[in-house]
Amino acid sequence: MTAILVAAGLNKSFGAVTAANDINIAVERDSVVGLIGSNGAGKTTFINMVTGYLKPTTGTISFEGRDITALAPRQITRLGICRSFQIPQLFNSMSVAENLLVGVGIMASAGSDWIAAGRQTGNPGEAVDAILDQFNLGGYRDRQAGLLPEGTRKLLDIALAMVVQPRILLLDEPTSGVSADEKFELMDMVMKAVRETGVTVLFVEHDMEIVERYTDRVLAFYEGRIIADGAPATVLDAAEVRRYIIGEQR
Amino acid sequence: MKLDRTSVALLAVGAVLIAVGPVLPKWGVSLLNVSLCYGIVVLGMMLMMRTGLVSFGHGLYYCIGAYAGGLLDHYLKLPDMLLMVAGGALSAAVVATILGFLLAKYRDIFFAMLSLAFSMILYGLLTKSASLGSTDGFNVAAKSIAGVAVNGEGRQFAAYALTVALAAVCALLLNLYLRSHRGRLAEAIRDNELRVEYMGASVRNIVHLHYIMAATFAGIGGAMMSINIGHIDPEMTYWPQSGEFVFIGILSGTGSVFAPMLGALLFETIRSFAYEYSPNTWQMVLGITMLIVIVFLPGGLWSLFRQRRAP
């Protein structure tokens, strides 16, 4: 198996605070990786660096062998690295279908294809219907995004990342704010959609049940460093992880 | 290409307006001329507003369009209506392309204020240019349309027909654009530009593009206004003029490309009647109208029609 995403020697500090300290990760194609750690441990910073929101102070990130460290978020997105957000980032004044249509539109108008960009969009199109089905959002199709319940907003946020056809999907706390009985349903749906399209997934998660159930590799962050890396059972059992992360959580 | 209802309606209204031109009262023609020119400018404001940006200096392009047309007459002795409009559109687009590299980074009040600064700099420059008549400006007389000489009644009708046609075509083009993939991104940017970036589109490029489009509309409106009015002066880029465009934009709402035209017509009507029937307090009449619109019609005039259609 080959690594699709490689982070080498990432450092990032905000003034006196070190948010990333010599991070080295190689993510294999088609794997599902969980990122765990307490608040401020550097998980979101890592995602922000991979997706171009933050630039690392030193170190490089490469995707399929290409250095993407200096690229802007949209260029990284274009290459196939897409993300969801802790706080769902939706188009609140639009309907659910229109939200997804934005993504369809961006895909259609990719690059400098002006003719495609100028093409009309009479009906939402098949791509939107497919995503709506995948995420079981059909019932919300014409509801305004700003007025949706939180769990549905979370789902739509992930769907928006999926609609632009990612190769790697980074999910930032996909189940935060989702009720306990909905969280598995949500994750099942996401994982099913991901497996159908063959996408590599990294997700930040506080819920160890979710981590255990859905990942095949776990990275544990502590004060900007990776303190454990391996199969879920191994990592969650490691002494340091139990002390610094799980202990703190329970 | 299949046209939607709005486009068909635009073409129909445009055709009817041109057809009834000869029987309309003259002041009705003048009112429509001025309103539609404003309407064309406000089409651009509407596109910017949809993108989430309001310019307090859009008079800059209105003025550039008018002066470009005027200079064609003044210096190059090419007083052809179509040439003047094309010149106005092109000059506005060129300046907007340059300034857009800067302005596309700006949002909210900072976008509004930097636009204002640019428009006031042009005001200062024009005020200093004695050869262009300083604050008095100069007269413009279009004498042909597409090379065909016109004068008297023919000239008036040609200008009117061109104004209506331009308004219809500009609105039609904007309507088509807004319904296109890229056009839809305007509202997405207004809602959440971070997400747009993270879906792989360059917000800056789109804002820049929309800025150029809005400026081009303003240039066309300004050039056409100079043809209709026959006089241009730096007042066109002074801040109250830009404020008026913002007001008409908010009065109209961003619901449909028809809205700027109707909004401009209503504004011109109120303003003109207030000037005549309440010459000492017309500012108050306008101010109160503005407040009423903002308080009771937050979605603009067009929201009236929208609510009516919705179940």
Add this chain to the structure above:
Amino acid sequence: MSRITHAAVAALATVVVSVLAPAPAQAVQKTTFRIGFVTFLSGPAAGPFGVPAKLAAEAIVESLNAGKGPAPYQVKGIGSLPIELVVVDEAGGGTKQVSEFRSLVERQNVDAVIGYIGSGDCLAIAPVAEELKMLTVLVDCGTPRVFEEASYKYVFRTRAHATMDAVAATLYLLDNRPAVKRITGINQNYAYGQDSWNDFEATIKTIRPDAEIISSQMPKFGAGQYGAEISALLSANPDVIHSSLWGGDLEAFMLQAQPRDLFKRAQLILVAGEPYLHRLPGKIPDGTIIGARGANGAFAPDSPIKRWLTELYKGKSGGLDPNYPAYSVANAFLGLKTAFEKAQRTKIGSAIPMGAAKNVKEEMEKAYAPANTEEAIASFENLVFDGPAGKVRMALGKGHQAVQGTAYGTTRLENGVIKLGNIKYYDADRVTPPEGVSSLDWIKSGFRKTK
């Protein structure tokens, strides 16, 4: 909610329909002479110019309608038709004024338009008046460009243009202070202010090539704060300070400059200072050269028409003397009236041989319709008529542009009131370029009398 919406839509529809509906057919029998009167009612020019102009217009119309005009203006109204005024604010710039002009003509169906103080507005209106064939008398704008850059059939200006202000000011200055060397100025940064300074500078350079011209201060219109300008003028140590400031700007400048002793050594010229004499006692230094943009106001020689205007205006304004905008307005109304009535007389003269009928005036009123615009224009061109400041000759711009003499004087404070002394009058011919020569060319050519 939907009822409100419907009501609102209906209201909107009504507005739009009523706006677009054809105007009611014009009354067949003309019973009044409708004049659109346009002047500043808001903004900085309203106080010093716009409102005095409006007061003068209203007073003059009342008096003329009552048949109480001085000789030769005793006929009621215009050709016996009572005058009706439609007043419009001149605010908002040329574009708006053209729209308003159109609606005055096309919606209000006025018979003539009198007005406009701003030069930009005059330039903008003239071609539209021509297009709409509307007889328009420009009241108070000063720019020579109106008739130097174009010629019009329907447009008249019954006051002299501003070139004579600068020329006469220079002549007066050099007559009284021949030794002046260092010349500077403070003028507003807009067309009138720039033109005033340029004309003055050019005139000085033509007559006194050895004078040293220090560049003029050009504060923004309505700046209000002149601290730095006054310091700069003080540092320049000039002999002469030329200023065409007016209104609030002039008053603010005087209030700030006078206590700082700017005028201790420098000779001040206020081209447009005459209307402020009663407002600024103690603030205008003795010996200031003052103009009234024509022999208006305090410069106007005594005459029945001047007394008539003064009395009327005092009644309307609560005791103030008419200032030069009021004089300009009087010129416009009297000129228009003369033109229409002369046209009527001409018609009657050609219809009925003089002496064949008694009571020509009654005959005329009964038998003949009032003169139309075309006839009035024919008699307006090259007309000479009496205004409150003396004879007005429509001599330039192919008979459409008035020439008048002008005057300058020097101030002196007497018992708390500013008086004018050493008044000198300048004939129109001496301070106005001949037909077909642009003002600046004429000045630079050394005031040549012919082309």
Add this chain to the structure above:
Amino acid sequence: MNQLLVVVFDALTYSAWLFIIAVGLTLIYGVMKILNIAHGSLYALGAFSAVSLSSWWLAHGYPPMGTYAMLALAALLVGLIAGPLIERGLLQFLYEKDEVVLVLVTYALFLILEDLMKLVWGVDPLLLYEPYQLLGSIEIGGIGYQSFDLVLIAVAVLVGIGLAWVLNRTRSGKLLKAVIHDREMSAALGINVKFTYFLTFTVGAILAAVGGALTAPKISVVTGIGAEVIVLAFAVVVIGGLGSMGGAALGAIIVGLVRTIAVHYLPEVEVFSIYFVMAVVLIVRPKGLFSGAEVRRI
């Protein structure tokens, strides 16, 4: 050397005048996120009221020195009446609107007040020159000045120090700063945002009126003076950074200096020098000179 002194003093008087007007504008923006065009009208109202009150005072033959009290009283009255009236009567219903719409609201207000003042005071310019000369004159760099200009500078400095003291040293000032920093958080922490707004707008209105009242003796007070002032004040606060008091001070000094230098050495460019500086500053520092970095949390 003398020339330099003159330029600096000219710039200082102009900056002081600008600062008094601009600081109220920036305060209101900082707390309420309203760019208040009607600030110009409040300035004009202050000037008109100052003329009316002082003229009344002088007409009764009271000692001329008392006109200074009248200037202060006029500013207070305008601020305390018009401020609350506008905030409670209109603005409070519109706080949830977009920033740009709020600018338009205040523009509408500006138009209404403009005609209202015309109805009350007429269009004839009003004069009140007594207070300008009462304090005598001084000489700086070989050039005479009126001491009144020193008062103007003193008032500006006092206003600046006073505001800085209130904001940094008093409890309510610190609360105000909290509101400036994060409106929602402050509300969540139990700060009475509604009252804060009321207070801020009133203080801002008083400052605008102080500017007008202190300018009245130097100018002829006439409708339209508010319009000229407001765009200048905008330029100042935008250059300094919207919502920053220090920025308003720096902005005022920069604009004052630039304009004065233009007047003394290049009168030709005076007319657009200020907007040129504004554009340059915004290009280099998009949010003005004193602006906190804003990081969006995602």
